[in-house]
Amino acid sequence: MTAASLLQRILQEREDMRPAERRVADFVGSAPSKVIHMSMARLSETCSVSDPTIMRFCRRFGFDGYQDFKLHLAQSLVPSAPFVYEQIGPQDSIDNIVRKTCRNSLNAIQRLAEDLDPAQVAEGARLLQAASWTGIYATGISEVNALDAEHKFQRLGMRCQALLGRQVQWMHAESARPGEVALIFSQSGHTKQTVEVAVAARAGGARVVSVAAGDSPLAQVSDAVIAVLPYDRTELMTPLASRLNHHLVTNMLVTAIAIASGSQFPDQLPALDSWQTDKI
Amino acid sequence: MTAASLLQRILQEREDMRPAERRVADFVGSAPSKVIHMSMARLSETCSVSDPTIMRFCRRFGFDGYQDFKLHLAQSLVPSAPFVYEQIGPQDSIDNIVRKTCRNSLNAIQRLAEDLDPAQVAEGARLLQAASWTGIYATGISEVNALDAEHKFQRLGMRCQALLGRQVQWMHAESARPGEVALIFSQSGHTKQTVEVAVAARAGGARVVSVAAGDSPLAQVSDAVIAVLPYDRTELMTPLASRLNHHLVTNMLVTAIAIASGSQFPDQLPALDSWQTDKI
DNA sequence: TTCAGGAATATAGCATAACTACATTCTGGC
């Protein structure tokens, strides 16, 4: 986030700088790829300033020192897409639909990469692996995620079931027992039904793992939360973005569990369907 | 290019290393984000090796020294462009699983953005929109895609059904009739069953739209192909990548159809489930 | 104009990091 716009920030703050630092800003701004291979002494000489000036320059942007600065500068040099959601409208051509769909997806995943806490994934995987049986709850468009998770977990040999629909969910949540896990997918984590399911499952002694917004009511009644940022206007639409992110989280869980179970190639689930390999 | 595949190269060369360097490779591979903030001494201590071993490790990959290595490592950590699949292995930490999953997904989508032909999407959308009814065929892990497509198309008011399982698929393909469309998701386009379904559906007068590899047998017996590059070793594994791409293609189709149907906000499907909005 | 007072910048020194030459240990073949 801050990394990507580092050069921009430098050029921006340039105005508020005194001559010496400004010379540094100019050079860094004009030849950042050279800077990352320079020592402090070389850079200070090139800019006709002293070492400490370079230090102050780096500190100004909140870095620990020159090394830290160089590291972030290097990272900011590799191109990446900005975090903006591009609305698709009636005026958009097919070309645009394709492009924007891809870009929005890229953005969503990059956000996930930045915000997701690996420790939460680890904890979720741990609970799931220890479960005697897992109920996978989802509603609306997230149902597909539940089915996906069911498919993959079963390939790992886990006992689980996707639970779709109000009645089915109630039935299972109310009969939850110790040793079981309830895995809940929720875009926002504010849906009443979803929270009630979590509470019921927990009352029965099951552990609740939820993939939802971190500060949501659902998160508060869960044993483990894998926090995925919801998108602003989630209530009114069903954007591709969060679905995609939940999808990736599912994959991470599967991979983590596969590794913990000793599989050698965790990202390659075996092709079980023998007839599927009947190629032509 | 070389920068981005650094981690992969490390894991690859690991095999040819002697114990000491291998310990370094393991740690760098499992916690690269920590490494870039470590000094040589810290790293050597962590890996229980000596400083020069670290040096030799860096030189092995063609870098000037440790600093140079760290810089490139840092760059390779930011999610970005290049088209390399980073294998996930047993030695990977949770941090790595999260990172690699995201990066692989980003790569897949970027490939899609480059290779996908919008005209093919447009043609597919046109046929689907004109259909009186659509059968959505998929097998194995792609079944989830079929369910996803079913869900979304139905939200648009289209008549369609996901057809999973051999018998169900045959039943529908053999009774296909003019005016209908068969939408087929296939990773490779080489599966025998899939091709036979396409031929049967077409014989009955239905139009066949397939999402598959462009040069596959399935493509040859389809009325419209939305070509999505398969991944190398697709036969043996179920990678996230192609699934993700098919997923996006589905979204593009939905969006395109929504636009053609006159919806004003094509990327926001309406939340149909009224109880779902019962928030707390 | 002059002279504080404070900010901006440079100097000098220190601790530590990266790197190198050389010694030691390990490995595999006879």
Add this chain to the structure above:
DNA sequence: GCCAGAATGTAGTTATGCTATATTCCTGAA
């Protein structure tokens, strides 16, 4: 068991990043 040759570690050198302190430069009021 012994001996090349490779693999790894030890110790020492250089230079780097960083800090405490001094100097210079600017601003503004007497």
